[in-house]
Amino acid sequence: MPDRILVFYGSYRRDRMGIRLAKFLVARLRDRGADAELIDAQDVGLPMLDRMYKEHEPGTAPEAMEKLAAKIKAADAFVFVTGEYNWGPQPGLKNLTDHFLEEWFWRPAAIASYSAGRIAGARSSFTWHGTLSEMGMVVISSTLAVGPIADTFDADARPIGPMGEGIERAFGRFADDLAWWTEAAKIQRARKPPPY
Template sequence: MPLKLLVLYGSYRHNRAGIRLARYAVAQLNARGHHAELIDAREINLPMLDRMYKEYPPGQAPEAMATLAAKIREADGFVFVTGEYNWGMQPGLKNLTDHFLEEWFWRPAAIISYSAGRLAGARAAVAWHGTLSEMGMVVISSTVTVGGIAGALDADDKPTGDGGHALEATFPRFAADLEWWANAARRQRADTPPPY
């Protein structure tokens, strides 16, 4: 049965190379028979966190926030595509994520990291691990890392060069790991109500 998957991306920069990687992930997951959707923090444009979704009285949250909350609740799993900014997380993606809490619970999260340099966003991926776990998600062990992002995918989101070759080689196992956890969590949620 197809999974509902959200691919979340958070760069607000003018010339965003990582958006190609996010669109690539959506295309690959859809090609595997799932319903993957890109959630672009810049397009949703939530304000800096003032109140979480749950802190608004019913029906009073901004429309974009309410729409996204529904999509998160309906999803079977999440893919966070994150760049690395000065050894840390992209603030746009972190801000988007923090607007919600219980909506994320009891589903797997997967991390794809990238950077302009050779470490491929690995430090940001490590930072996201603890954050996503604290927010009630199970973070899968498989990751995708892409260094030299500007040269790893072309303008049509097609992998190129060594970075693109590595992406194509690692993505199938990454996707299979996410599928396994998303299907397991879906069955468990259907069988047993969450403990809280």
């Protein structure tokens, strides 16, 4: 049975470049046999956080939240694609993830960051690592950092030029690391129920 991996993306900007990285990751994970799906915060369209999923009475959460909760619970692993806004992740990505908590527990997460410049979203990646850990995920040590993103992918999310060649080389280790932790977490969850 293939690993079920959700790839989250959270920019709401008109000219979104990071979606190219998200689509690249989904395609490459599928090439490796994973059941990968892009979750675009803009498409999901959750409101600014008022009530978390768990704060709704069973069956009363908004439909988009209910559907996403089911997908998160069924997933084996997560990839978060984060751009850098003033040293932090996009508010759309943070808002989407904050609607859930226990749904994330006991699964691995990976971070792929990007920016328009050469820093490649590294500061956002650093910030996001602590956030995901606090939300109950095991964050893998391998990361992808893409920048400048416009020099790395074309409009169809295909890697281009030397930067694109670099991301192709880096992807293998990133995916191998995520696959190892995904398998380890699956085995452990089957062997022993989580402690809470």
